[in-house]
Amino acid sequence: MNALVLPGVYAPQDDTAFLAEALAEEPLAPDARVLDVGTGSGALALEAARRGAHVTAVDVSRRAVWTARLNARMARLRIHIRRGNLFGPVRDRSFDMILANPPYVPAPEAGRTPRGRSRAWDAGGDGRLVLDRICRDAPPLLRRGGVLLIVHSALSDPERTVADLRAAGLKAEVARRRWIAFGPVMRARQGWLRECGLLSPADEKEELVIIRAERPL
Numbered sequence: 001m002n003a004l005v006l007p008g009v010y011a012p013q014d015d016t017a018f019l020a021e022a023l024a025e026e027p028l029a030p031d032a033r034v035l036d037v038g039t040g041s042g043a044l045a046l047e048a049a050r051r052g053a054h055v056t057a058v059d060v061s062r063r064a065v066w067t068a069r070l071n072a073r074m075a076r077l078r079i080h081i082r083r084g085n086l087f088g089p090v091r092d093r094s095f096d097m098i099l100a101n102p103p104y105v106p107a108p109e110a111g112r113t114p115r116g117r118s119r120a121w122d123a124g125g126d127g128r129l130v131l132d133r134i135c136r137d138a139p140p141l142l143r144r145g146g147v148l149l150i151v152h153s154a155l156s157d158p159e160r161t162v163a164d165l166r167a168a169g170l171k172a173e174v175a176r177r178r179w180i181a182f183g184p185v186m187r188a189r190q191g192w193l194r195e196c197g198l199l200s201p202a203d204e205k206e207e208l209v210i211i212r213a214e215r216p217l
Helices: 014-024 043-050 062-075 116-120 131-137 158-167 184-195
Strands: 033-037 054-059 079-083 095-100 142-153 171-181 205-214
Touching: 014 043, 014 095, 014 142, 014 171, 014 205, 033 043, 043 054, 043 062, 043 079, 043 095, 054 062, 062 079, 131 142, 131 158, 142 158, 158 171, 158 205
Parallel strands: 033 054, 033 095, 054 079, 095 142
Antiparallel strands: 142 205, 171 205
16 A cells, blocks of 8 residues: 655545455456546555556546556556546446545534545535435446445444445445544544534544445346
């Protein structure tokens, strides 16, 4: 997971590594078409490309696009990297796998659109500002037998993610869970999260989940 990270770009963290582990256990044909949406540094796109997949990576941040391109060049891997908002640049394509590590941390300023670096983690009052769009827009892009892997916090309602993906015709489940220490954003926000009831007074760690959803053959 070593990657160059330009200032202002989300650096690979525990959630990135957790999703990379889930990806490593998925069968992936050498010519598989993989989409990494919200690629950040490109770490997950690189993992898929190392397995021979044809990878497209998308991010809304110019700096993230530059970072991912630099990392792909240094790794001598071919990745199609596009700037755009989620699935906008790829709506005319289909994929065997879609990877998503979206913003998922609930934010106090629920009505404000995240700006700058905070776009990588702020996700509205319920943590679902981007997750709901992924649940709506990713399923039509999956080929038959295609798999969607999403990592997000248990604070952001995994049951709703599973229910929405099932409603879209996918077979979906919480495939993995892991507790991790609070990162900088969670530490800074824990007081507000406790006031809202999203964290209990005893909570000192955050639970991450991997949602796996598959389009039936």
